[in-house]
Amino acid sequence: MNPFASKEPNEGGRNLPKRTARRFGLTSGTGWVLVLSRPVKPMRKVGPKTSDPLLFRLLLRALSIPTTGPEISDRIVAFDSETLEREPVGKQSVVEEFLSLENRPAARIVEQLPAQANGILDPEAIDRLLIRVHCEMQRVSEEFQHGRRVAELLNSILEALRANHVSRPLRVVDIGCGTGFVIRWLAANSSLGGDVELIGADYHPALVEAATRLARVEKLSCRFVIGNAFRLAEPAAVYLSTGILHHFREDDLLELFKQHDRQSTCAFLHFDFHSSALAPFGSWLFHAVRMREPLAKHDGVLSAVRAYAPRELLLAARTGAPDFVSAIYGTKLWGLPIPRAFHSLVGMRPQYRNAFIANMGSKIGSLGVIE
């Protein structure tokens, strides 16, 4: 079952380049690359609909808020789905793709990226750019306390696993960790306990290398690996992500949750932008004042536009991973009708639910129905 089947049909992306691997680049969260071995599907337009209020649409246009996916970082890096080797990305094909989607700002940004004589985007320059973008994203993550935010929920999950005598170490794997901010923050603040193993996984070698180096400099007890988070030799007890869910469109989101359903997995915890009418404008404001790289500004704002509504995430999680109970945490601030900038999808095997709820303490009021 496709939870998005009732939505508008695919639009745009008619001139997408034929590639053997679907690529997802670095996100406005902590960054990741996912490779799925099937042809690229046309992109669904995620922006404003004609049914949206006129003022909303006018504001989007006045602020040049991008409304059509994909994000630029989804397109400027590519890896072979099997060997994980980097594939060349033609600059002109990416520019044309964005033009076909009527996303001219994105096309202009890509046009400015350095390319080799044969028209292929310069991989080293792209890596440096993406590391700079990740540093800027980390600044926003720090300001919005992402590390602490993750630790608060993760601690309740880990306590539930301990109470149920799950074998140690409790391995937490960050899917698409990028430069590993969340994993490094958790390690630096030693907030999870000595029986927890922290691992970040990403397909992008340059980002994994950066994360490893950063962790080494600060002598942090965590590690980073190049590869698929779901295919590690030592599987995770808890899968974690920040800012990646909105990159998975339609069937890909279901596929992501299906991958969670493996014997060793006890729980998952995914943070992402909270979809609300205010989100694109709030995101625009922050990216305008905090980011320097045009790519970071574009992708960051588009991330908020593409964010899933809580019910969409829940439907996908419950459909894709039916053996888990799941809920959305933190959609409203203090129970008031004030949307949070970020919300989280939390899921676990049913046997851990009661202990988890008991561990939530006063935070339980922000948790939706977990079923």
Next chain:
Amino acid sequence: MIAFLLWLLATLDAGFTGYREAAGRNALINKRLYYRRAMIKGALFGQIAVGIAAVVILTSLTVTPDRQSLLRDYDQAGARMLIFYLPYAAVILVAFLVRWIPSVDIRSITSTTIFGPLTLIRPLVAVVGLVYGVLAAPRVATIVVGLIVLTMMLGLEKVLSLFRTASRYRHIPPRS
């Protein structure tokens, strides 16, 4: 008193400009020292800007035939600038006090409602405050000093970036 308050606000603003210029360029987790240095650097560069403004003001006072009148005009202009700048600074400082509360939500809300929007409108506040101040005593000297101060306020972050040497412009530590 007016001159002291303007100097204090300029120093604070320059310190925060130093922070903003340094933010997003260092991916380490523990970087208090890095930010402290950035703020001190910003504040020191701010003193250079204040010094330039002071030299211009003193020069104008030296060459003017009516020193008392010009001094009074500077005073009036400064007092009116404070009407804009003091509340702006006060809101920022109160937000910092609120941010000390160890709550993810409260800290985030200070960003979404205060730090983000106020950073966005900072150039506007600078311009409006200055124009309002200069309008109290619109003469060549106050306008020139006003333009010099405005240029330095709005250009400080750029200058700090230019002074960031290539060797220190590292988003991640170098390979050992």
